[in-house]
Amino acid sequence: MAGDDNNTVSQRNIRTRCLCIMAGIGVIAVIATIAGLLAAFLAPKSTTVGIKNAEFSTDNGAFTLKHEGKVTLRGTLGLGLPPHPLPKELQCGPGEQCYKWSMATVVIKAEEIEPAECYTISWEALVDNYEPMDCLDLSPAHWYGGAEMYYQGWPIETWNKSMTFYLSGDMYQSLEEWGSVMERYWVNSEGVGVTVAETVPLHVSVNYMNDGKLCFRAAYKDSPYQNVNNVRPKLEYTICQARDVKASQQFMMNRFYGKPRGKPDERMIQSPIWSTWAQFHRNITQDIILQFADDIKRYGFSNSQLEIDDDWSVYYGDDFDNVRFPNPRQMVDELKNKGFRVTLWIHPFANFDSDMFREGLEKSYLAAMISGGCCSATVPAIIRWWVPNGVASIVDMTNPAATTWFKERLRKMQRNYGIDSFKFDAGEVNYLPSNFVLSRPLENNNEYTTLYAEFAAEFGPMIEVRAAYKNQEIPAFVRMMDKDSHWGYDKGLKTLIPTALTFSILGYPYILPDMIGGNGYDGVYPDRELFIRWLEVTAFLPCMQFSIVPWQYDQEVVDLTLRYIELHETTVTPLILRYADEAVATGDPIIRPLWWIAPRDETSLTIDSEFLIGDEMLVAPILDQGTTARNVYLPPGYRWRDEKTNEIHDGGQTLQDYQIPLTEIAYFTRQDAA
Incomplete structure (x- = not known):
């Protein structure tokens, strides 16, 4: 038991x-x-958020934009942030999605702005060591816009540009600089336009190390941007989707940029400018200039004006050198009697040894800077520029009293010597010292470029500028940076069309392609073939400019030059003037990429060796040395008349091995629809 x-x-x-x-x-x-x-319940949500036709993943920052069901843009937003935002979202406004991380916040706002749909993306850093950065995929689309470049590829996915502060610069003095003409604007072949807000301390990279990305970063540290409001960096930009690249271009220009308020001087469009620069460089005197004018007349050439370029003064910023120019007024009067208007090379620099420097310093009309060392103080800004003995300060364009003083100095030159107008050189931001002090602080240093170009435009329609930013409204020629006398994509002949197309996309229709044949630097002058091919292209652009003279070759080159000037004056100029009126009315460019009339045609989207004048003339020059034939692509949707043979060709085809002898250029006129 x-x-x-x-x-x-x-x-x-x-x-x-x-x-x-x-x-x-x-x-x-x-x-x-x-x-x-x-x-x-408490963990961060793994979310892909739909915002109209866009999607944003808070997991990995993936951004996708679609149009009519097709992906038109991909990107990665918020680089450097952890995978998930904090659990609690911010308070958002209508049409907004808002998220907060420990280091930053983002607001994405969608708007319908006919005929486009726009998304504004705004990042704000919450900690001192975070710099907002987003990257957009360049592929599979083609991209256009940005800036003038030393290696000017078209489209821009061919570039390889490291992350650099996005400010206008003299790229001829430093290949690392962005160019003199730029905008915070890009557009792609899928109809996507992108513009970055003015207040962003913007850095940009394009396809750096062939990464296939267009990247934006907002950063004050180690950059020329001055944090005038003492805030953490903000990155804000707007993406707009339209039906195609042309529609997007037109929308973005009209919405964010503007159009010219008038046309430049029509005589500058019609007849060539003759400059002393490339032919003589700094070796100019009164006698040399008068002989130059006599030679131009003797060989039978027309002109819009004669441009007296660098080194007419003793000290940069002052009056004529009275040794080399004993009687400037007499010289100008003689030039006018020969049928020339006269323009003078001008810049915003006052060399340290000039009277202009002493007066500007005394009256606080020049830029200042914060000195380094133990005891910081505000001192005159001393910079180096490209001329011999180029140590100078620069006019403070934010100071109304300074610009009035500068203007009066130039008006006095006009009164004393009969000068008609000016060639305004420089104006890039890289000529401001990094610790500059101006009368008015600049959130965006590029405003200096804007102010300088606006100042130049006050002298009327005969002026030219080489630096421009947010200056679409001025009725003036914008000049390409100096080109070298060779054939290549490194500031040679092959960059002429890509640069012209880039200016057009950035909203500058009045394109001055600088000297025919290049600038002859380092004793390298264009050979006969290069000069002729350069001449042929320029004859179809809005302005012709000579310095290297045709008669230094032979009589055949003289006769050929006369022929192409006549072609420009009688055939091209009426087209340019007609489309200049259109530019004033609509903002559309004069010189257009082929995709302007075929925005969905893949071949038209990538051609960098042909261009359109308006919608009706297609130009296809020879750009390779020793070549007398090329393939010529004719965009679809139209028939094209060969102006050399009068043959009619259907569009949407390539004319293989099209023969173009040295003395000819291929150009076609659009006919009725194919």
Whole structure:
């Protein structure tokens, strides 16, 4: 009996232990379930958010934009942030999505702005060591816009540009600089336009190390941007989707940039400018200039004006050198009697040895800077520029008294010597010292470029500028940076069309392609073939400019030059003037890429060796040395008349191995629809 009782007790204990174990397991399971639910509830949400036709993933920053069901843009936003935002979202306005991380916030706002749909993306850093950065995929689209470049590829996905502060610069002096003409604007072949807000301390990279990205970063540290409001960096930009690249271009220009308020001087469009620069460089005198004018007339050339370029003064910023120019007024009068208007090379620099420097310093009309060392102080800004002995300060364009003073100095030159107008050189931001001080602080240093070009435009329609930013409204020629006398994509002949197309996309229709044949630097002057091919292209652009003279080659080159000037004056100029009126009315460019009339045609989207004048003339020059044939692509949708042979060709085809002798250029006129 005792054994049975022991067995019974043992069995009861086992059952009790089992029940306890099972109960424990159940409790653990319940706790685990509750914990899991609680963790899931409290954990950051893994989310892809739809915002109209865009999607944004808070997991990995992936951004996607679609149009009519097709992906038109991909990107990665918020680089450097952790995978998930904080659980609680920010308070958002209508049409907005807002998220907060420990280091930054983002607001994405969608708007319908007919005929486009726009998304504004705004990042704000919450900690000192975070610099907002987003990257947009360049592929599979083609991209246009940005800036003038030393290696001017078209489209821009061919570039390889490291992350650099996005400010206008003299790229001829430093290949690392962005160019003199730029905008915070890009557009792609899928109809996507992108513009970055003016207040962003913007850095940009394009396809750096062939990464296939267009990247934006907002940063004050180690950059020329001055944090005038003492805030953490903000990155804000707007993406707009239209039906195609042409529609997007037109929308973006009209919405964010503007159009010219008038046309430049029509004589500058019609007849060539003759400059002293490339032919003589700094070796100019009164006698040399008068002989130059006599030679131009003797060989039968027309002119819009004669441009007296660099080194007419003793000290940069002052009056004529009275040794080399004993009677400037007499010289100008003689030039006018020969049928020339006269323009003078001008810049915003006052060399340290000039009277202009001394007066500007005394009246606080020049830029200043904060000195380094133990005891910082505001001192005159001293910079180096490209001329020999080029140590100078620069006019403070934010100071109304300074610009009035500068203007009066130039007006005095006009009154004293009969000068008609000016060639305004420089104006890039890289000529401001990094610690500059102006009368008015600049959130965006590029405003200096804007102010300088606006100042130049006050002198009327005969002026030219080489630096422009947000200057679409001025009715003036914008000059390409100096080009070298060779064939290549490194500031040679092959950059002429890509640069012209880039100016057009950035909203500058009045394109001055600088000297025919290049600038002859380092004693390298264009050979006969290069000069002729350069001449042929320029004859179809809005302005022709000579310095290297045709008569230094032979009579055939002289005759050929006369022929192409006549072609420009009689055939091209009426087209340019007609489309200049259109530019004033609509903002559309004069010189257009082929995709302007075929925005969905893949071949038209990538051609960098042909261009359109308006919608009706296609130009296809020879750009390779030793070549007398090329393939010529005719965009679809139209028929094209060969102006050399009068043959009619259907569009949407390539004319293979089209023969173009040295003395010819291929150009076609659009006919009725194919």
